[in-house]
Amino acid sequence: MKLKREWIGLGLTAPAYAWLCVTVILPLAMMLYFSFLSKMPMGNAEPAFSLRQYMAFFQKDFYRFLAWRSLMLGFHVTLFCVLIGYPAAFVLARLVKGRWREAILLLVVLPFWSNALIRIFAWTMVLRTDGIVDQMLHFILPGAPSIGILYSYPAIVIGLVHSFLPYMILTCYISLQAIDDTLVEAGQALGASNLTVFRRIILPLSLPGLFVGVVLIFVPVVGAFMEPRILGGRQSIMLGTVIEDQFTEVFNWPLGAALSFTLLAIVSLIFLAAYPLLKNRLKVS
Numbered sequence: 001m002k003l004k005r006e007w008i009g010l011g012l013t014a015p016a017y018a019w020l021c022v023t024v025i026l027p028l029a030m031m032l033y034f035s036f037l038s039k040m041p042m043g044n045a046e047p048a049f050s051l052r053q054y055m056a057f058f059q060k061d062f063y064r065f066l067a068w069r070s071l072m073l074g075f076h077v078t079l080f081c082v083l084i085g086y087p088a089a090f091v092l093a094r095l096v097k098g099r100w101r102e103a104i105l106l107l108v109v110l111p112f113w114s115n116a117l118i119r120i121f122a123w124t125m126v127l128r129t130d131g132i133v134d135q136m137l138h139f140i141l142p143g144a145p146s147i148g149i150l151y152s153y154p155a156i157v158i159g160l161v162h163s164f165l166p167y168m169i170l171t172c173y174i175s176l177q178a179i180d181d182t183l184v185e186a187g188q189a190l191g192a193s194n195l196t197v198f199r200r201i202i203l204p205l206s207l208p209g210l211f212v213g214v215v216l217i218f219v220p221v222v223g224a225f226m227e228p229r230i231l232g233g234r235q236s237i238m239l240g241t242v243i244e245d246q247f248t249e250v251f252n253w254p255l256g257a258a259l260s261f262t263l264l265a266i267v268s269l270i271f272l273a274a275y276p277l278l279k280n281r282l283k284v285s
Helices: 002-035 052-059 061-095 099-113 116-127 132-140 153-177 181-189 194-222 226-231 239-248 253-284
Strands: none
Touching: 002 253, 052 061, 052 253, 061 099, 061 153, 061 194, 061 239, 061 253, 099 153, 116 132, 116 153, 116 226, 153 194, 153 226, 181 194, 194 253, 226 239, 239 253
């Protein structure tokens, strides 16, 4: 009976795993193969296996500088998403009840219903000089200096925070919603203040959702190219934009693939270094 149940489970999950292999693992394997080639195997080209594409990252300061900029962009966007998203999720999960919660959740997921490209171009109308914010400011305070920040690093951060903030809110909301109210009531009954209850009960138990949100935001933001290119202007050059250029403009797929996997390795090392601390913290919670 147990063996039959296992076969049924395998049969039900096999299509999902097959789809995962075809759409995720196979393309990544092909890109990994291209990253070790000296040139694209197109036409009469005879590519050879080489580490030259990977060595370019360590030989040129330009790529290392862009990798650092991309990591800083990921850190800043993730930090702002945590500072904004966690309190919003806390209010939504612990303080708001009934239909108001449903309405706010709908507003949180509403950005997913629109095209990402349209959302980013909409920000150009808000952040540019003489944009919507500028016009409102000058209407309230005539003669005030312009606050147009389009084509700057802050504009990139704002656009990315807007794009990825729902991930942080939803993951933290699910984690906070799962906390048993009796634990909070027990802490309050023992004389703990609201701050102590939050610090000793709610925050530790919500750390898994917070960590998932950090991963879901930091990893794609480090490799982002659309938002920096549209909102950044001269500040748009990140490792993600260079990787995109290698695939779409220069047609140097081996270098683009090598830079992609190098960035993936750097991000993996960061999370691997932080894993012992996170593991101990999650065990404590």
